[in-house]
Amino acid sequence: MMIDGVEPIVAALGGLAAPAPAGLTGKVFTGWLAAPSRLGEVFVAFTGDGVQFVRPAESVHGDADAFAEAYRDRFGRPLRPADRAPAGLLPALRGRPAPSLRLDLRRLPDFERDVLGATRRIPAGQTRPYGWIAREAGRPRAVRAVGSVLARNPVPLLVPCHRVVRADGRLGDYMFGPAHKEELLRAENVDLDQVAAFAQQGVHYLGSDTTGVVCFPTCHNARRISPAHRHGFRTIGIAVAAGYRPCRHCRPGVEAASA
DNA sequence: ACTTTGACAGGGA
């Protein structure tokens, strides 16, 4: 870890009277700016390595100083205004695909990084349960810890934690309130009414009897199953026992066999 | 439907 030696040096550079080379600025200070998003105006902090922190202006009472303080509490570094946004940030905040967007999640604990990484892979317009994230992150039983991580998601919207929902079909909580979660999902065209209707009947997975594949209801494959060939299942185990195979796209996991 | 128990990573004492 040669990085250990680099940080103090870089910090010392920040104290020199002469301006640091432009390329270093993002490593010494963190830039911030305000930008429009699907949650209204947001404050965004980023280094040269990517975006680190996003908070709706509303959540800090529109106060940029409060945002800077929250950032400092968490990352231990000061903020200075930035002149331009990192590549991809503005489209991403509007919910548009932005492959060029980079996130700086290096200093997070492994588990948090893995949880956020798995969450980031949920396609727009789809949802996954907390248990799915736990499994993708390599800790299938750390379901509740996943919730704890997402409650502190440093980069909401960019890591779409609003797409992580409860296994029973309810939406679950959201750092800025469940109403915003629902709003974001509906804006992505998730058919929440259909999900709720299925859940009402105890159905949490959908299979096609023509392909023999079973999916989460919001998977784009599931949404193409015609009602005539659609079968609902309460658990993935029941579907597998009926000869269905878990979809390779949405990867509904086989839950632990009940002894 | 509601309550209890299980499980677990992180943060604070």
Place this chain on the structure above:
DNA sequence: GTCCCTGCCAAAG
């Protein structure tokens, strides 16, 4: 370091 406690859950009573 170690307990202790909490929390966007989940499955069983």
